[in-house]
Amino acid sequence: MTSELVVTDTERTLALDRAINSLRVDDPVHSASVALMGWQKPVFAALAVALIGSAVWQPVGTAVALVALSVLGYLLTLCDRVLIFRRGLASRPITIADDEARAIPDAELPPYTILVPAFHEPEVVGNLIRAMAALEYPPDRLQVLLLLEADDEATIAAACATTGSDAITIVAVPPAQPRTKPKACNYGLHFSDGDIVTIYDAEDLPEPLQLRRVVAAFGQLPEDVACVQAKLAYRNERQNLLTAWFTAEYALWFGYLLPGMMARNSPIPLGGTSNHLRREVLRRIGGWDPFNVTEDADLGLRLAGYGYRTAVVDSVTLEEANSDLVNWVRQRSRWYKGYLQTWLVHIRRPGLLLKALGLRNFIRYHLVWAGTPLIALVNLIFWLVTALWLLGHPAAVTAVFPWYVYFPALFSMVIGNFTAIYMGMVALREDDRADLMYAALIVPLYWVLMSVAAAKGIYQLIRQASYWEKTFHGLDIQPHDGEAEAELASSA
Template sequence: MDEVRNGEAVDGGIAGRHAGAIESGAEKSARALHDSVHGLREKDDLSSASIVIVRWQGWALAVLAVVLVAGLVLARIPTLVLLSGLTTLVYLGALVDRLLLLARGLARDAIYQVDDARAREMPDEALPKYTVLVPAYNEPEVIGELIAAVESIDYPAEKLQVLLLLEEDDQVTIDAAEKAGLGEVCEILRIPPADPRTKPKACNYALHYATGEIVTIYDAEDRPDPLQLRRAATVLAELDEDVVCVQAKLAFHNGGQNMLTAWFTADYALWFTFLLPGLMQSRAPIPLGGTSNHFKARIFDEIGAWDPFNVTEDADLGVRLAARGYRTAVLDSTTYEEANPDPINWVRQRSRWYKGYLQTWLVHMRRPLTLWRTIGTVSMLRFTMLLAGTPIIACLNMFFWLVTLSWILGQPGIIAEVFPAYVYFPALLCLVLGNASTMYCTFIACRETGNARLWWACLTVPLYWVLMSIAAIKGTYQLIANPSYWEKTVHGLSS
């Protein structure tokens, strides 16, 4: 198909349907670029992560810091005992909640299933128009496989629009795409350079040229289930109107490459196969994955699109859907990705996710009462535990491991004072039962997803948690130092 240059090859578009007067290609491109960067914060500035914390949050954190410092100065030991006790309660709460989600996710009806026959039941003329957005930047090594994966999608060509989102100055990837051949349904949409240079900004720009009734995103290295679009369209057609998004499962095609990819595969197996369906069953906000989520296009006009300043833009959008009273369904259809085999590359990726989770929690806690009234008390606690608790607990793990090591090596008196019996034994329960139950959950996830060969990764998963803690500390630091910086993940490293 023809390349889309500044909107000249595609008319209309989701975000441009209400633009009014007929525009030239250059005018449409300029408006699309402005909207892709500023659209959400102009529509609702409190929903944008362009500012890390708002004024009242800053004052609240300042007061908390003053109280903490005063406590450490005036009553050091009681303050440390209180902190260790509260932290232990958080650990216990996170453990119990994780086991509850797993139990719900194990139910047979926890995830929506559409078999091949039912996926093909809907005649081609009845299928909705679909737009697939594929953002890529400086990834010439995977572009050929990407186009092949897109070409394998089972959907009528006249109903399918695939936009390959490439930055205008990323000539190496543009050349690779043109050399590989764009096929029947794939088009290049050049994204004008502008800060922030993030995936959500590119997707927002593309919405102005999208023509589908349903919009989905695939990453450059993705290998989606060929019937996934038909399955998602079936689920969205059959479920209630308040279900506006379908999240497919993600897994890895190179799980056995090395120890890190095995840990990563086990991690994803637990999250997408059991915990996300458990969240769906509990009607809690679902932090979407960065790919293979399928949206009813009309929702973007109502709640805004992705936040270009949030580095986990889909997790943020998933929470925003829940905050507006909408629901997300989890679909039993798998997209295969490449697991990071390089530890440094993995830490870069995971630190961005942790930073984005904290960004998302801070953004949605700007109106805590409104969110609480919409999603309820239990979902509010679960949202906090997932989005804020996950990175914070990962950071605290490093501290508590060092405390445990120092106690084993020398038993300093200060640790005995900070952990009296009523704190020590619950903390010990967290250490033993928490680690054992998490490893058990990982075993179950690997067995049920056909990855039983990775049993050795389940046994050594505590080493993976050390990497998680390093990534969480890095992400928390970056939230303060460089909140909207998007650390690029290198792809094409699988053997």
């Protein structure tokens, strides 16, 4: 039976204040509460003025320079992704066998805290209760904090009415701005007592041995590994074309790109769920940034900046792939906005970041955190240019593609697109997902959706940087009893 955490007014006020203000008071340079800080405002303003002036004075020359810069970004990103993928093929996630995970005596397992933030999600609370009850971890060493907004009466009522796990405690988060997932997690962290802390979304289905595998992995890894990221996959991959694309994307990302980054000791953009962290390290670096809408990607970079590393373990958490187009754009635009937020925050002290990451990872930081959303946006612009060419205005296009720009751009278009499609197909083949191969073959249509989401995300970054656009869950075709568990077992 779920219970509700009882706290005093004083403790509630203190926890909420720390949840919102801890990072921006103790370490304001790493907080996204202010979009631009210090030198950033005058420098970005000067660049904007210079760009506008150059466009007025030399419009063609300015266009050529911008196209050349974009093509360079494409080529660098392509080369970097190929290097990461190649390394990922040879460096798979850490594997902990079932027997090895179960061999750890219960008395030697550390206290574990699971944070489950949810907002307006009464329809998936039942799945959460069943998933937590299925975890193979001693209940007396497991703390599950269900973080619900105090004014979310529907979800609180659904949680209170659900039975299935005595380890689940409802934590009512006082309503306050910003209304973000990381703020709720910081509030829950204040009441946590586990040596290891992880986050699950309310609709997640982690494989039952995941916590034990993580404990075993931490026991094998050096002390500077502060986070172990589990793999994320989707349980409704065949619901429609959008979920198939999403599943193929995650197969590549968590199966090969993240392990490739791990092998190169690169900072890892953590997944929004199933990242398992040493609590003492998490508190030492200030917890999550409540003003950053991709708190996971920010935390992965902040860990690297403090000298900590992240590992990837071969354990699967099944999630719900977004099956609704509008809902998907809302989610993806928030991700793109958060990547740029994170890039703007961590570039504030470029010299210190370069020293902490090293030159290779410093370049990768720009290509991943800034390049991912910007290239998605630039794709849209280049497609419009291509359409202009096809509609009968080749002279205008030729003017901004002199030969020294045209041939690298042609190489990037032909080889780059083929390489991206090929990597997706390899990831699906290695995961024995031939049934989704059609999605990898027509993935350029998915890129169009990404471009739309990037444009929206960049617009929102200017207008509402810390606004958390809600992603609705429970839209998938719910599995019958036992089907999800069977699929999870086959994925593990």
